[in-house]
Ligand SMILES: NC(=O)C1=CN([C@@H]2O[C@H](COP(=O)(O)OP(=O)(O)OC[C@H]3O[C@@H](n4cnc5c(N)ncnc54)[C@H](OP(=O)(O)O)[C@@H]3O)[C@@H](O)[C@H]2O)C=CC1
């Protein structure tokens with residue numbers, strides 16, 4: 065195992081994306097996003113995803129040079145056609161207008177369609193919380209989750225990311241799939257030969273299984289928390305796809321593009337200026353009061369704590385990477 069500096073990793077990933085057809089602007093955004101996930105120790109959405117990005121780019125399924133079209137729809141709504149490109153450049157294109165609207169109207173919905181999201185959600189919400197806003201991002205993916213009581217997959221692993229400002233200038237963030245496990249983690253479990261916890265998925269005959277291969281090859285995942293998580297997955301389909309005009313998870317069809325892995329769906333981002341409920345200082349003081357109660361009740365780890373600690377360590381010491389993986393990335397950067 066060796067270590068790589070964050071900026072060096074961004075530069076290497078940028079070369080990979082450019083070598084596989086991405087514009088300089090798209091390559092920069094995806095490289096920072098993916099390197100940031102690896103820096104934060106997000107096993108399922110960091111370098112693990114690079115082979116999937118590359119085979120998707122080679123399949124012609126996504127346009128890595130897409131120019132998003134941003135449209136104003138009233139005082140507090142921005143509609144974005146990602147033009148079959150990645151979600152993150154579409155969000156970057158919409159951000160200046162969304163920020164202007166949230167400052168003016170107190171809130172803003174950003175509805176992105178025809179977009180491919182293959183990453184963690186916290187990078188989509190953190191920058192807004194760092195500017196004193198509350199942000200909630202909802203994304204649907206591909207049909208691998210059975211609705212509660214059902215027998216075939218309809219929902220994606222549909223993640224939600226939430227961030228809010230804190231009193232010390234820091235932020236509180238959670239980011240999670242609505243499935244019992246992210247699909248990426250099931251793939252990692254198969255690769256590493258680990259069983260899944262009971263309640264994660266079913267096999268091709270709908271029987272509960274702890275075998276990741278049985279879930280991935282014809283089986284399906286369950287929502288987290290039974291009918292409650294299933295309701296959240298349903299809400300995310302409605303917010304990320306019905307509201308935006310993106311595809312539902314069950315509509316994603318890769319059959320004409322063998323090797324494609326990124327789901328072409330939608331994302332809904334809701335931004336709120338908490339100062340509209342009083343003052344920003346008043347809001348963050350209430351957040352701190354809640355956190356103090358959580359700690360007093362015995363919760364010593366907040367969501368985001370592990371990531372922020374990993375980030376601080378890897379920025380200091382470098383990001384751990386195996387020699388094989390580094391060699392593979394260098395090879396991919398050659399195109
Ligand atoms: N693009 C897409 O379509 C999809 C993306 N994803 C991404 O996959 C990633 C992983 O998702 P998932 O596996 O569900 O996330 P996890 O279950 O690993 O973590 C979910 C959240 O809970 C926090 N957390 C974890 N353990 C504890 C604990 N013991 N106490 C308090 N908080 C805790 C985490 O904080 P911390 O981060 O600090 O550990 C995180 O904010 C996410 O980034 C998600 O966006 C998932 C599905 C689809």
Ligand SMILES: O=C(O)C1=NCCCC1
Nearest residue numbers: 182183205221246247248
């Ligand atoms: O891990 C997951 O679940 C997913 N991640 C990226 C997009 C597809 C689903």
